[in-house]
Amino acid sequence: MLSARELQRYSRQILLPQVGEEGQKKLAAARLMVIGLGGLGSPVALYLAAAGIGTLHLVDGDCIDLSNLQRQVIYKTNHLGKSKAQVAAQQLTAANPAIHIHAHNRMADAPWLRRQAGQVDLVLDCTDNLEIRHVINRSCREARRPVVMASVQGFSGQLISFDFSRNRHPCYACLFPPQARSAAQNCSSAGVIGPALGMVGSMQALEAMKWLLGLPVPSLNQLHLVEAETLGLQSLQLQRQRDCPVCGQD
Template sequence: MNELNDAQLLRYARHILLDEIGIEGQQKLINARALVVGAGGLGSPAAVYLASAGVGEIVLADHDAVELSNLQRQILHTTARIGKNKAESGKQMLEAINPEIQVRAQVLRLEDSLMELEVAAADVVLDCTDNFETRHALNEACVLFSKPLVSGAAIRFGGQVTVFDQRKPGSACYHCLFPDTDTPEEMNCATSGVFAPVVGIIGAMQAAEALKLIMGLGESLDGRMQWLDALTMQWRSARVQRDPECRVCGVRPHAGKVDDGAAVDL
C-alpha cells in the first residue's frame, strides 16, 4: 500500500480531517473499485461524488447516447457531448474532476458473462439503472459474488434508496423486495417526468452509502429503505426483510417484504 503523496493529502484533506476516515479510510477509497451501472440521472451525481472522493477505479457502464432531454438532470453530460456515448461522456467529466483516478467506460449493455465479470471485480456496485430487467440481472450477479449493491430509483417527485449487502448473512436482495414474478407497470422519466433535484439527492445518497461500505463506516441502509417525497420534502423509512423462499438468495430466516408498520417520517 503506497502512502498518500502531498497532492493527495491536500486534495482529500477534508476527508482526512474526519476522525472516522483519516488517512486509513482515504487509502481504502483510493484502493477501491466501484461499478456504476447507468450514467444517467442517478449515476451522474453518484459517479461525481465517488470520483471527487478519490475512489481509485470507477467502471461506468451505459450503452446509451447523450440526448438533449437528458441535460435537465444528468450532470455528467454537456450540450457539446450530445450524441456521444454516456459512459464515454461521463468518463471525460470524471477525469476532469479528478485526474488521479482511473475511469473505464463500459459502452456495451451489461448482461450475462460481461455483467458477472464486472460485478466480480468490484468492491461495491451501484444500481443507477431505470428498468427492472437490468436491476434483476445485476442483483443476481451481486448475490452470486457476495457484493454489496446500492440501489436507487427516482420518478416524478419521489425517490428511494437502499442497500443489499450480500456479505451479511441476514441481508435481503432486490428480488426479495421486488420479485420478478410480479409485473408492475414500469414507469420511466421519458414518459412520466422527473423533478431534476430528486435524482441528485438520491444519487448523492447512493454515493454516500457506497463510500461508507468501502471504508466500513457507520451503519449502512442494509435492511432499510428510505423514500423521499420532494413535494413535501419528507422522508419515510421502512425495514426490508429477507424472503425465505427467494429464488435468488435462497432459504432465509425472514419473510421478504417491506414492513410498513415500521415506517416513520424523518
Template structure:
C-alpha cells in the first residue's frame, strides 16, 4: 500500500462524521430506523474483506461499495476470462486478461469514490490470511473451494470476526453467517467436516447467472447486519432453490463434537 492509500484508509476508518456528499448519497439508508445516521457512520468506518471476486464476490462487492462500507479489501489471484462475464458482473469486456481484483477495484471506484479499496492479487498462505482477517470487521467467503473455506473458517474463528459464507451451483444456493463474536455460534466445519468428501463447483457442474447474484447480494446484506450488530443468519442455514423459487431456513447448531470449534 502506498503512503497516500494508507492515509486515505486511516482517514476513512477514523472519521467522526459524514460529510454533506455522503449524507446525500446514503440518505435512503439513513432514513431507515435500524441504520440512521449513527449506523451509516459505523458502516463508513468499517473494514470488510472479500475473498473471491467471481460470481458471489461481484454482487457482494458492488452492494457493499454502494452501501458505503468505508474500506474494502479484495482478495483474488485469478484473471478475468470471457467465460466469467456470464455471472461475474463486477467485470466488463474490456477487463478480460486483467487481474480480477484490479478490474473490480476500477469498476467499484467508478461506482463510489467515497470509499477506500485495497487489492491482493496473490494466493495467501494461512498465516497471511490470519494477519489480514484479524484487522477486518467482517469477512465474506465468496470462494469456490473447500480448502479456502476451511482456511477462512479457522482464521475468522481465531480472530473472532464474523464470517459470511455463500455458495451456489446450478439452480441452488446456500447462505449462513458464522458470528464468532458469539460463543454459541457454529462454524463452517459444524456444517461440513473437513473430511466430508468431494466438493462440487460451477466450472464442472454449471450455475445460472442470477443465482450467484441472489446469494452474493444476500451476503452483502448479512455483512451490513453483522457490522451493525443486527440479527443475522448465525445458527441458521438458508437454502435457495431458484428453479422452484423455494427458500428454506434450517437451524444450524454448534456441533459439540466439531474438531475445530468444540469446547471439548
C-alpha cells in the first residue's frame, strides 16, 4: 500500500495509465545502479530519485571540478573538491528523503562490478569512458542484469539498452569491438554541450523507468542516435555478431 504522502508526491505520474498505483509500487521496489555521476548521471539520478525509485546505488570515484559545473547540474559551486558520489547522495536525499541511497566513492572496476551488478535490478551506464563501458557490458552480461547505456560528445548522443537476462541477445561489444577503444575520446578531450546531456540523460532515465514498469523499451538492441544540433533522431537495429569476444561463444 502506498501512503497518503506517497500518493500525493507521485500523483502526477500515478494518474498516467502507464504507471498507476501498481507501477508506483514497482518503482518503489526497484534497485538501480547509476555508474558515472557526470553530465548524464546528473539528470538520470535526479529524475529517478524524484520518481521514487526505491534504492539507488551511485558510483563515481571523482571529485567535483570547476569545469564540471557547465553540465553536471546536480552540483553547485560550493561543492568544488568534494566527492561526486557523496554530494550526489546528499542532493538526492534532499530531493526525496523517502528513498534509499548508497554512495560508492570509487571507480567501477571489473571485480567490484561482478559482485555488485547481481544485487540490483538494472544498471545505467552514464560513464564517458569506453574502457569502463566494456567492463560494464561484460559484468552485466555475467550477472544477467539489463543495462541502459548512453554517451554524448559535442552535440551528438547515443543510447542503447541490452537485456542480458535473455540468451542470444547482442551486447555492446557486438556494436563497438573492444579493440576499437584506442580511437575513443572522452569529453575531457572532445568537448560537450550541456543540454545535449540533459536530453540524452532524460531519455536514459525514461528507458529505465519503462523497463521497471513493464512497458516497451524502444532502445532495446536499437542504437538511438540523437543529434542535438538538428534535433534529429535515428535508430539502428543491432544484430548479434557471431565473432563477438563477449557474447559470440554461446
